[in-house]
Amino acid sequence: MQLMRIGERGAERPAVRGDDGVLYDLSPVTSDIDGAFLAGDGVNRARAALAAGELPALPDGDGVRVGAPIARPGKVVCIGLNYRDHAAETGAAIPAEPIVFMKAPNTVIGPDDTVLVPRGSVKTDWEVELGVIIGAQARYLDSPDDAAGVIAGYAISHDVSEREFQLERGGQWDKGKSCETFNPLGPWLVPADEITDPAKLGLRLWVNGEPRQDGTTADLIFGIDHVIWYLSQFMVLEPGDLINTGTPAGVAMGMPGQPYLRAGDTIDLEIDGLGHQRQTLQDA
Known part of the structure; x- marks a missing residue:
């Protein structure tokens, strides 16, 4: 479903x-x-x-816009440097604890909506991520074993990032993460009980048809249950909140020549069992 x-x-x-x-x-x-x-x-x-056959069928196909699979989340909480190969490509040490940052909730858009390159941007980057949608309040969970009970489901999340804003302009990461349209989500929310093993999902991303990222959630430094338990020690997670769990290697920042995104570029993303996204970029 x-x-x-x-x-x-x-x-x-x-x-x-x-x-x-x-x-x-x-x-x-x-x-x-x-x-x-x-x-x-x-x-x-x-x-x-x-x-029970109680739902009427809908038209489905070209011309039907797909929005984000959840209405505007209360919070978008993100984990940085959560894949070993991504930490290595950026020259960062493996973190001792999850690196936590936030994105503005109004960054969330549909999976195929246009992504805007911010004014003044020179380093807009891509990041395919497994998104976790919370389905019950999580407050001071006793252990990671309790996390499964608060997960509603999973979706593809695109954590678009502006690296100069994020890393070179002072302050926290949020201003390089919260530009408008910087979190395409979907196309679907797949219920948690229909994903056999979220720790063994392949993630892939292409830019203009060229493969850039090809990873697996098996390489997460901090697993999904650990992340949810950890976050619940510092904030109350509420139903409808979105957690972006990190991205594997292959981002522009870690590539030779750093081929950052420009208006006109097209990005395709997919995660096993969670569908496909495609965005075309234009200038804000």
């Missing part, structure tokens, strides 16, 4: 794609896919309505 939101930006409607490949209207179950839906047993209600 794949939970989706389709329609023009700001007017998306909830939808679900079943095992038959058909897209169905989820409006009889919920007005949106948001924190209240995820916290209120919404995934199971959607699954039951789908199985």
Whole structure:
């Protein structure tokens, strides 16, 4: 089952794609896919309505915009340098604890929406990441073993970054991470119980058809459960929050010549079982 939101930006409607490949209207179950839906047993209600044949079919194909699979999250929490090969390519030491930073929630856009190169940018970069969507409050979890119970599902997350803003302009990383359109998400939210092993997912990214990233979540320094437990010691995670778990090697910053993104470039991303994204860049 794949939970989706389709329609023009700001007017998306909830939808679900079943095992038959058909897209169905989820409006009889919920007005949106948001924190209240995820916290209120919404995934199971959607699954039951789908199985009972209670949802009307929707048109699906060219011209149907796919939005982010969750309505605007309360928080977007990110983990930096969380793959060993990415830390190596940037010349950074393996962190002793997760490196935490935030992105503005309004960076989240649909998986195929246009990404804007910020004004004054010279180092806009790409990062394919496994996104984790929270489905229950996490506050001072006792151990990483408790984390599975608060995960609603998974999605592809593109942590677009402006490296000069992030690293060379002083202050924290956030201003190089929170530019508008800098977090395409989706196309789907796949419920956690339908991903057999989130620690063995392949992640891939191409720029203008050229392969750039090809990694696996098996190479995470801090695993998903550890990250959620760790974050819960410092902040309360709420249903609908998004966690970006880090990116593997292959970003522009770590490549010879540093081929940063420019207007007109096209980026394709995919993660095993979570679908595909494609964005074209234009100047802000």
